[in-house]
Amino acid sequence: MNAILNIARFNYQRIVRPLLFGMDAEDAHHLAMALLAKISRMPTFLKAIRSQLSAQSPAELFGLTFANPVGLAAGFDKNALALPAWAALGFGFVEIGTITAQGQPGNPRPRLFRYPGAKAVINRMGFNNDGADAIAARLENWRKLGLWPAVPVGINIGKSKVTPLENAVEDYLYSFERLRRFAGYFVLNVSSPNTPGLRQLQERDALDSLLAAVQAKNHETAPKPVLLKIAPDLSWEQIEEILALVSDHKLAGIIATNTTLDHSSIEQWGDQQGGLSGAPLNDRSTEIVEFIARRSGIPVIAAGGIMDPASARDKFNAGAKLIQLYTGYIYHGPTLPADIVRSL
Numbered sequence: 001m002n003a004i005l006n007i008a009r010f011n012y013q014r015i016v017r018p019l020l021f022g023m024d025a026e027d028a029h030h031l032a033m034a035l036l037a038k039i040s041r042m043p044t045f046l047k048a049i050r051s052q053l054s055a056q057s058p059a060e061l062f063g064l065t066f067a068n069p070v071g072l073a074a075g076f077d078k079n080a081l082a083l084p085a086w087a088a089l090g091f092g093f094v095e096i097g098t099i100t101a102q103g104q105p106g107n108p109r110p111r112l113f114r115y116p117g118a119k120a121v122i123n124r125m126g127f128n129n130d131g132a133d134a135i136a137a138r139l140e141n142w143r144k145l146g147l148w149p150a151v152p153v154g155i156n157i158g159k160s161k162v163t164p165l166e167n168a169v170e171d172y173l174y175s176f177e178r179l180r181r182f183a184g185y186f187v188l189n190v191s192s193p194n195t196p197g198l199r200q201l202q203e204r205d206a207l208d209s210l211l212a213a214v215q216a217k218n219h220e221t222a223p224k225p226v227l228l229k230i231a232p233d234l235s236w237e238q239i240e241e242i243l244a245l246v247s248d249h250k251l252a253g254i255i256a257t258n259t260t261l262d263h264s265s266i267e268q269w270g271d272q273q274g275g276l277s278g279a280p281l282n283d284r285s286t287e288i289v290e291f292i293a294r295r296s297g298i299p300v301i302a303a304g305g306i307m308d309p310a311s312a313r314d315k316f317n318a319g320a321k322l323i324q325l326y327t328g329y330i331y332h333g334p335t336l337p338a339d340i341v342r343s344l
Contacts, residue, residue: 293319
C-alpha cells in the first residue's frame, strides 16, 4: 500500500500538478471536476480507487460516524457533481456548496489565483452555484442511482447575492428546507468575503436572528446538526460573542475558518482581491481553533492552512475534532487524506 501511495504521490507532484498549474486555475478546476464527475458514475472504478486511497479511522461527532476525521471543505464540489468520488478518494466526509437559494454565476472571471511560492490560493468566486432546487434534484438522482457515498455529507448554505441583507433569513431558510432531507449536517456560511455584505451577518443582532430562525425550522421535525462557519479576521471579542450565540441556540459546532482578507504574507508575489487560503492561513486558523476549544465545549471542525500531516496535527492538538482540506488538496493531490490519517 505504501508503495502505491508513493507512486501516486510522485505522479501527482511531477506530472499531474505541473500540467494543471500550466492552465488557468479555474479551467484546471473544471477539468478535474469533469473527470471526477465521470468517475463518479463508474462504481467498479470507484471501488478500485477506494482500495488504494481509503484510510479508516472512525470518528464520532454530533451523532454522526465519520470514516476518518479528514473531510473535503466546501467550495471544491459546490454543485455535488462528483459526490460519490470523494469517499473513494479517502475523505471521511464531504461538504458540498456553498449553495444559495437562487442559482447564480458568481463574480466575473478571472476569480481564482494560485501563489505557488506561498502555497496559497486567492478566490473571489462569489458563491457560483446551480441553486438549491437544481442541486436538490442532483442529490436525489445520486440516491436513485444507488451511488450515495457511505460517509456523512454536509451541506453548506449561504445568501443569494441578489437577496437584500434584510431578507437573508428567508433566503437561508429556503435552502435549508429544500436540502434538509439530504444533509448529514448543515453549515451556515456567513463569513465568505466575496458576497457583498455577507460578513455583516456575523454581527450579534443579525446572527442572533439567523440562528434563531434556522433552529426553529430545524426543530419542527427531526433536527439536523447545524454548524456555523466563521472568518479568521474576527477579533477575540467578536469570537466570544459568536460563541455565546452558538451556545444559546444550541448549534452543533463551528467551522474555523473561512478565507482571510489579510494578504500581507503574499505581497511579494503580487495580489488580487478575494479570500486567501492555504499555508499563510495556518497559524491564524490554529489560534482560533485553540481559542474556541479553551473557552467552550463547542466542537470545532478546523479548516485553513492544512497542507500536510504536520499542519493537520497542529489543528488536532489545538482542539479540533475534525479537519477539512481545500488548498492543501490542490497542492499535494489525492494521497493527502490517506497521508494525514495514517500519520495520526
